Amino acid sequence: MSDSGKSFVTTGLVRILKSKPLKIQNMSLNSISTWDGGEIAFIQAYQAIGANLRPERYMNPILLKPMGKGIEVIFMGNSLGVMDGEEYYNLANKILWKDIMKIFNDNFVIEAAGGLGEPNFINKDLTAIKLMKELKIPAILILDIDRGGAFSSAYGTYLMLPDYLRDNLKGFIINKFRGEERFLYDAIKWLEEKTNMKYLGYIPFLEESPIMPEDSMNVYNFGEGDIEVAVIAYPYMSNFNEFYALKRSNAHVYFAKKPKEISKADLVILPGSRNTLESLSWLSERGFIEYLRNKNILGICGGFQILGKKIFDPYGMEAGYPTEYNGLGIFNFNVYYDKKKTVALSKAISDFGLIEGYEIRRGVIKYEGEKPLVQIFERNQEKVSIPDGAYKDNFLGISIHGSLFSEGGKNLLKLFGIKIHSLSMNEEIQNQAVETEKILRKYVYIDEIFEIYQGS
Helix, strand or coil: CCCCCHHHHHHHHHHHCCCCEEEEECCCCCCEEEECCCCHHHHHHHHHCCCCCCCHHCCEEEEEEEECCCCCEEEEEEEEEECHHHHHHHHHHHHHHHHHHHHHCCCEEEEECCCCCCCCCCCCCCHHHHHHHHHHCEEEEEEEECCCCCCHHHHHHHHHHHHHHCCCCCEEEEEECCCCHHHHHHHHHHHHHCCCCCHHHHHHHHCCCCCCCCCHHHCCCEEEEEEEEECCCCCCCHHHHHHHHHHHCCEEEEEEEEEEHHHHEEEEEEEEEEHHHHHHHHHCCCCHHHHHHHCEEECCHHHHHHCEEEEECCCCCCCCEEEEEECCCCCCCCEEEEEEEEEEEEEECCCCCCEEEEEEEEEECCCCCCCCCEEEEEEEEEEEEEEEEEEEEEEEEEEEHHHCHHHHHHHHHHHHCCCCCCCCHHHHHHHHHHHHHHHHHHHHHHHHHHHHHHCC
């Protein structure tokens, strides 16, 4: 199921087995640029970086980004546009799958999607069912015992699969377990006797996962500092994992969905959004606007665009239909959505030092007297000259995601009294992956998993 710990286990096993990460299809609003400007899910890039690998497009061939009026389909790093579910599945199963099959000339630890065997998706699933059927790839179930029903869920999954696929299920790992392992023995024996699966160990319940969260289901508040930082968790919030740069700082970070929750915040962050119109409407409907005007605000990408005067979407790239709408009018610029999407690892120069990160956006900032905060001088190792960002009074904004891990980004937050002690994003990811590996080696039966891996 979703949030059972698949990403966590994959992160550790990629390192242990000296393999490469792969998720055929990921539905996520957290994405990142590869070195050559391809857009993939953040968690697959995370797993690659954690194993000292360079993130590549093929590690997440299909990225689906929900946007309200449909789903943006990204294939091999490039956007194919917005589709409905039927249109996408016809394309994926009949056309895209042929190209995906060409990937399998290497060794991977493959992460499946949640809901393996669900009857409404079993004939459409590309992340596990099709691989098990056509390539005979073995599978391990990750069971979230903290929710309850882990063993019945595992047995149900086994029974829901067609007879010819059940032998692919080689084992199960119990995640988020509290207590002594011996209390599991009767249930483990029962499940092993009922199925062909073998018990492969457990992972204890962790108050905080060592890895950054993949989606909004598993975000958590963090930090023990005195400065209160509220991240607005509006619909279509994206790339929120970048704020975990503040985990090592003098701040306490929490995610807010009600205006009163930001009343005592020293800094409010407007994160990125896949649909700025919906996010902005939500802010207005919930009564956030007046609260925000009297707060210190940091806007990033879509959150930065919300702080401008007007947003023009002539092609319906964000809203799903041609429109224009008013921003908060804090900064004197307009935003224009283009058909061409910027996906890049970017560098910018500023008075605060070098800012590094990544851009995932269609919005182009057109300044009208407002002084840009930074100058983007490099995208995907190519020289450019793009003005970006703005700062005045208690408002700050920038388009570059992940910038808070860089020297310039850390210095920007000093404007609000926040001192970030995190290393670079890559270094933090690698340290977290090492910790994840240690946990797996301590509790999970690595030798048995290696045998399954070699046998595939």
